[in-house]
Amino acid sequence: MELILPKAEIWEQGNTLEDMWKHIARCTRVCYQSTPKENGETDEEFVKRVILRPDSSTGELNFDKIHGAMLEHGTVYLYEYTEYHSSRLSKYKYNKYSRCVEKYSHKEVCQSDKDYMYNYYITTNLRVIYENGWLDDLKYICTPTKHHAKRVTVSFTTNIGVSREFNRHRVNSIAEESTRYCNYSLDKFNHNIICVKPSWITEEDMNEINNEDSLIRLDALIKEYGTEFEHGWSDIDYYLFALETCNYCYNNLILKGWKPQQAREVLPLATKSQLIHTAFIDDWKHFFALRADGVSGPPHPNAKFIAEPLKEEFIKRGYIEKL
Numbered sequence: 581m582e583l584i585l586p587k588a589e590i591w592e593q594g595n596t597l598e599d600m601w602k603h604i605a606r607c608t609r610v611c612y613q614s615t616p617k618e619n620g621e622t623d624e625e626f627v628k629r630v631i632l633r634p635d636s637s638t639g640e641l642n643f644d645k646i647h648g649a650m651l652e653h654g655t656v657y658l659y660e661y662t663e664y665h666s667s668r669l670s671k672y673k674y675n676k677y678s679r680c681v682e683k684y685s686h687k688e689v690c691q692s693d694k695d696y697m698y699n700y701y702i703t704t705n706l707r708v709i710y711e712n713g714w715l716d717d718l719k720y721i722c723t724p725t726k727h728h729a730k731r732v733t734v735s736f737t738t739n740i741g742v743s744r745e746f747n748r749h750r751v752n753s754i755a756e757e758s759t760r761y762c763n764y765s766l767d768k769f770n771h772n773i774i775c776v777k778p779s780w781i782t783e784e785d786m787n788e789i790n791n792e793d794s795l796i797r798l799d800a801l802i803k804e805y806g807t808e809f810e811h812g813w814s815d816i817d818y819y820l821f822a823l824e825t826c827n828y829c830y831n832n833l834i835l836k837g838w839k840p841q842q843a844r845e846v847l848p849l850a851t852k853s854q855l856i857h858t859a860f861i862d863d864w865k866h867f868f869a870l871r872a873d874g875v876s877g878p879p880h881p882n883a884k885f886i887a888e889p890l891k892e893e894f895i896k897r898g899y900i901e902k903l
Contacts, residue, residue: 581773583789584776585783586739586776586886590734590893595722598624603653604631604706610755612758612762613854632710648707650755651707652706653858659701669720672702672708679728679860680700683699683701684698702728705753729862730860731861736856738883739850740851741850741880745871745880749859749867752858752859753859755856761840765835775823776852801813805821868891872891
């Protein structure tokens, strides 16, 4: 068993369609904790194969089989400048997953013989585009302006307990590391479950824990547990005994033939989980109000530990204002 530090990182998406596919692929791989294979497959091909699942013979999409949630992480910024009050992009005003900002330009500003020209600034996501059959609108893709409603993707490294709290923000687009499919007994996980250091344990204690051999530590604790009624254990000893026992049992259940989706029954809430959230700035403000500022009551210490620095980063980048 290994302890790691929690963290939050902002994942920026580029402005081209190719950048969008790359971003979606990156978010998708979080679920399986996988890395790109060196087989020449592009990010777009990867996403279409895994998410859109085209028919092998015709290449047509079967919308009943699409894992559309991953497409939500692809933020699409659209812009149209037209003399018509109702543009083809105005339909996004009535889509609850999109934001539409309309701006009117007077003829003296827009240098047109029309009294007014209409500017449509659309923020949406690729799932909306695909599920509504609006692929032609991608020709209006643009670099976001100050008029576009901004969406931001954040990667959290936290534990399962905190991820449950964060995932209550259901308006966000969410992807999470899957304990159903990730096999923590494999080489890429160093044959161990990884747990996230709680905020009330020091980094010094964490480093000391990580420098010890897990099996030796568990063996020593078991011997004490089995021979004395009063062990004289510290709080750290009790904490480690629980986690090391879970780790030992998980690995041996896999050896006994259980699949990860079965063996995960013994994983503790402390188990590390990588979590992706993509949301509009207004939704992030609500997130910070609950998880950093505690407007509805004190946030869980582990949630506040990463939400507060993330809020400061949003302020630093100019995404939100400091109150």
